[in-house]
Amino acid sequence: MEPPSRTSRTSHGCWTCRLRRKKCDEQRPVCGTCAALCITCYYGDKKPEWMDGGLRQEKMIEKVKREVKQKAPYRRVERPHLSGDKVFNTGFGERPAGAQNMMPEPTQNGTYGSRESHISLSQGTGCGHLDRSSVVGRSDSILTTFYLQSVLPFLFPFYRPSIARGGSAWSLELMIRSPVVRQATLCQGCFFFCLAQGTDSREVICDTVFSQVREAFQSLERAIQAMNGRDIIENPHGAVQIMASIVQMLHFEVAALTFENCGAHLNAALALFGQIFDRSCTVEPVGLRAQFNAFMDRLGPSSYIPPAEHIRIPSAEQDASYFSTALLLFDDIIASTTLQKRPRLYQYHHSLLESTEGREPVINLEEVIGCQNTTILQIGEIAVLDEWKKEYQNAGNLNVIELASRATRIKNALEGQIVRIEGEPTEACKISGNVLDLLAPNDGVSSSRRLVTLVWTRAALLYLLVVVSGWQPASDEVRYHVGQIIDLLANKLSPNTLIRSMVWPFCIAGCLAEPARRAELRRMVEALQPSIVFSTVRKALQVMENVWHRKEEDMYQDFYACFKAYGDMVLLV
Template identity: 50%
Template sequence: MDMTLPHGSRHNSTIRSSNGCWTCRLRRKKCDENRPVCDVCAALHITCHYGQDKPEWMDGGARQEEMAERLKHEVKENAHLRREVREVRAIHVPGELLGATTSESLNSEIEPCPEASAIAIRLQRGADCKIVSKEIHDNASFGRSCTVLITFYLENLLPFLFPFYCPSPLEGGRSWILEMMISSPVVRQATLCQSSYFFSLAQGTANHHAVWETVLSQTRDAFGVLRKSLQVIDGSSITEHLHGAVRIMASVMQMQRFEITVLCFDNCQAHLNAGLALFKQLLESPGPVESAGPSSNFNSVVNRLGPPTWISPAQDVKVQSAEQAAFRFSSALLIFDDIVASTVLQEKPRLYEYQHCLLSDSNGTGPLLNLETVVGCQNWVLLQISEISALDAWKKQCKTAGNLDVIDLVRRATAIKEFLETHLTRLEAESSAIAQNGNSLLDAFNVHYYQHSKTSVCQSRLTTRVWAHAALIYLIIVVSGWQPASVEVRYHVGRVIDILTHAASPKALLRTMVWPFCVAGCLAEPAQEADLREMVLALQPPSVFGTVRKALEIMENVWRNRDTSDSASRDLAMCFRSQGELVLLV
């Protein structure tokens, strides 16, 4: 589409609409005058400028030329959105696919596919609530019940599942999640089945069996939509469907969190495989220029998922796009899950080669991914747990081959231990006071957000300390074996229990520290068992604290077999695997 402006006096040539939007006037196109977003701009997914007063940039000169070029760039950049809408309209989901089982859907490494909707694009481009509500109402699959459940998810379930995730409203907040749920059938179905279950529990529904059967049905529907999405572009290059691939990855991580929250670990490995496969394909997909490493690849993917949304083009106010935010959030969860899973599998994390580039602050501008803002634990602890896991895998391989160098083992372990102890000492010495950012207008608007963000920083420091103490216990086991009576082990176990008992608040925060809770609990003394049991029993209702209950099961099994003949050869992986499945304590 030619958007080149004529030169000179032709800037003021006759326009097709005297009351149309300024975008159509600038482009010299006929405007249908729908407000706040005309159909012409909505179809092209470009910014629709409305207003009684002529914009300052409509000056017949350089600024007008600049805006024309900007709109031309928007048309080009959003071509993928128009293509995805056409593809979604062509999708027909056969009824039999909605009955697809979990194993059929995700037991193999998957290919991504696009899901999109014009509703979200219009929301992104400035459509008001009435327009969006009308389009939602017109969508047969998006009724009043969906609206209630989505609101319940955003206001109640999301803060429960991710208590540390509180992005600034000035950065778009959690709006990307709403946009993804509206625009993507894959994401929407994955979140609705979670929300309906927890909504029923919150209402105190008497027939829990019926509720659970409904959840199972909705979960099958979610996998059916996911499966269909994957099949649509089977065999295509992921670069052609970048946005859809990110939506699929976000949906996989959603399903992972939901299932383990309600004490279902059967599909942990399948979900993890699927997420890892998508992530690797995304980072290894060819970009416009030859990449210089994982960090460059990551930035390339983020850039290609743009451009950011222009909230106010005249003032150049932008926030990251929904797919950019979803990619960052899902990548953080995936790396976290991969590290925790490696401690169970006794293998090097499968994203090990990417972790340092993405989690380390190598250039002084901050890491590309900040896990603290998503899971509450600072990057440095999780990086060291990854190193311990890699060390454990190396030790296991050397022992199998009969060539273990104990001196080398101790040397590598010492470096990890010194790093952890140094950073832990520094963290424990830090003041609990949180620096105030001043009296901004945002503080006046949203006192709740400001207070929550301060509380989250305090809580994440406590959470990080618990993870660090557990990491040191893990390291001792890898180097010296199962030593419950060790003075060092006793110290770190005691510190974990002390923080969880007296400092961590609210008690539900234990959900974010299940792995370190279980690590410390497995090596606890008999006198400490009652305190650990009480922490779990205090979390009600039990049906929404699945990972904590699973951790207690693992600990109880270890306690029962404390004095058996194989206790000397025990390790953490053996404890976690005692349940016969990949137990992902996240």
Template identity: 50%
Template sequence: MVLAKACDEQRPVCDTCAALHINCHYNQDKPEWMDGGVRQEKMAEELKREVKEKAHLRRGGRTLHTSGDRVSVAEAVDGAGKLRLPPQLPTDVATSVHNLFKASSNDQDDRTEPCLRRGTDATLACKDAGESGNITFGQSDTVLIMFYLENLFPFLFPFYRPSVIHGGRAWILEMMIKSPVMRQATLCQSSYFFSLAHGMTSRDVVWETVLKQTRDAFGVLGQALQVIDGSEITDHLPGAVRIMASIMQIQRFEIAISSFGNCQSHLNAALALFKQVLDSSGAVDPARLGSSFNTIMSRLKPSWSYPACQSQYLHVPSAEQAAFRFSSALLIFDDIIASTVLPEEPRLYEYHCSLLGDIDSTGPPINLEAVVGCQNWALLQISDISVLDAWKQQCKRAGSLDVMELVHRATAIKGSLETQFARLESDPVFIPKEGSSLLDVFTADYGQHPKPPVSQNLLVTRVWAHAARLYLFIVVSGWQPASIDVRYHVARIIELLSREISPSALLRTMVWPFCVAGCLAEPAQEAQFRGMVDGLQPPSVFGTIRKALEIMEGVWGNRDAGDAANRDLATCFGSQGDLVLLV
């Protein structure tokens, strides 16, 4: 009997057979050769031979292509050919993970048999050397998965509260079940934070568990990237979305433990995948990219419906649709923050207007506020300022900076920012009344962690808006912490973060504006910033905030340096070497 790999029933070719570069023997009817005897054994031998003959195709360079971008698995490794894992990890770990990539394209492929699919034959529920078609979880995995869903995910993304009548967070569990990459990325995070929650003091014990999950996550990611190689992305849209979501999960985990060495590689890979997916809709006009996003959403596995009454159906997004919308928001957010560090134009800048702007009555395709708590317009303004900063830096390097042109461009941004800011400041901040219906009770008790009320989103957006004003001031006027305008916005950010926004743990969602204000703080304000960080315990859970404080301490220590007049945000954020994503 042929040992076959679990089939995902993608058409016209399943992901398994596509990865092996062999013919897919899908048929709803039982093939003639599947007789349980000699003919079936003969076909099995032929398939084994085909797998071996195509091995050279699987071992070659596997590169994802998209317009203007080129990303490969190799891009996740350093010059020595080893993955750059967290610096706290033993050096031999990088070699082990690198070997997983080699194994995934060599020995493992030759052992794996293609899927032999027959419509309803349960006896062909496929198996391979390491995994069964029906995924089962051990008790430890079950505990870690539920810990992630009920505790860790609400902590990491406190503003993401999808309606329970639209499926809530159920898509995350479905993605874990369907995607080995997503499952390993999730277990990696959950193992680490679960150990911290239990107060484990032995660093070696904690890291031993984390290392295993990290090895698995990187290894499975390497295998998953092979699946979409050598074929059109449209043939593997759901798989590409799962990979993109998994990359974002791995990115968030490494950032959470203050490991930024892989930030650029992860960001590059996710950006290339996103562009490849979005461009597959066929639209070439940037103004129509919003409709392209909706087209991709409709091409993903469709939402399912259930009857609410005899004449109406309620629609729930599929796991892939929810994952694509959520991951796209995170990616655009990360891209904007990265642009302020590099400094350069955001890689997705041409997509911003159609994806984040209110281009019609239905609202933008992507709502950043629902994921990161900040309204779209504030992050769009920061994006525009980063484009202005990149232009300024390019002109300075070329010796052709026109200050009048700089002021002209900045004035347009300032006008838009002030209009939006005035509207935001005039919006009343109120706590919504508690609901009394049964459905309100369900939606109110959504996890055990304290949830930010709707009013907190307005306060969070104000923090980002004040930071945007500081950013624009620096780009136009240079580094002047003693300016009255700068002092005002720094003081407002301190007041919002320390007195108005609650709970204090929400600070971890506003690390970038926190760091912008901190770098410009006066000596008398340093203690306030240190106090906000010290109040968040345990330190290992708030790694990005402590990284921000580390950057701020460096700026404070060089406050009187001779080059202070030439300082800008990019030089502050770039002082750590690697791309430091304060997200």
């Protein structure tokens, strides 16, 4: 926090400026001082509860200090022009309760801001005439290739679609056809390309990349605002392109930039997902599984590869929809664990993620995030149980027997998962006569999926134990699972960068870790370089450090309190 200013201060300024002891120009809804720093502007006639001159005020000072530091990169980008009550929305930002942020939060229908402009969607572009020319220059071709070869495998290390199904060609095809997808892809490629060229100066990266990130979110915002029910019905391809772009930009920003806006972007993606399936299926199918399959059929037709055109390849939008749906289901479940609420897409879990009537699940999460469906499904069930317990506790009529019964079913499923995985024989290296196997990259990622599921499953058990029994890090069962997770991550995981794909279990185990093992966890994080692309892991460590530094008598009672105490939404994906 800067030293107190000697300039005169008004007693009618925003509460942020009063907290920082800075002069406020009293503009509304965002004062000039807060606008210049890109930070939350708190104002109102009523004095906030945290302005108590004591501990809560000190915590708020620290929170504002963090926000000033976190928003430093965005201050290097041209700031929005504020005129009266209208705010030019860059697509960044989530407004906390009781505050006015520079950027409006998304509305319930999935838009990020006002609907002043209307742009119709055109088939195949996803955003009409919003962006640069469709002509792709050489520099764009280089960044596109770099994205496909290096960035996509880094952000999604377990996503290795078979070339027999088209591989990642869908991403290239959408980049060529859709300006929205291309804009979202190029800013990611540019960011990592700067790092790959040795440009690790944050100042240089800010100058060259963050304006592109802003433009990408502006394009997405305008595309979402332009949509209505008719657009989605007539052009589901464009809607899927936009959804895929939001999901990929969300994961990019979480991985390499900041968590500040993840709630806004996730809300927009989830709202768009709901609109797509509510409005795009003109024929009412039986069940959500059939509804999803019917929608996927509308995204066809599939391509056929010569000779004889007997090899069928899914369309680009079909692959994009599958990929985005898997990530959204996963993101939604992880977000629910930090919000103490049931997943918003919970109604889709049984139909899309479970094996039914001998049929494989529609969505295989292991192909995208490396962890099997069963474990992720049970994490969603624990989030539902957590919300149920809180609701009945608050009402004073919690049924402990029912709580134990529901928890036992989940625990049995998770422990059965561990027994099955640990009982599976280690696959020996096979000499295959299949050309596709010979051409597949041999980097050890595929063989890591078994370990990944083990780590996630043990973390799910820890999550369940805390939901049911409260914060008991000294219990034998908790200590056992924490130790197993740390040992797997420290001694079995290869490469160590895969920790970035297991941040949630890493944080769950770390919060409950004994003092003797905390240095080991810190070393894991410090080994991940360059630090700028491991934002998620470092944020998790900050959450863990916050828990470790609390006195025993002030210890949290659940994980919701751990994440809530940190401030903004922590999306550990």
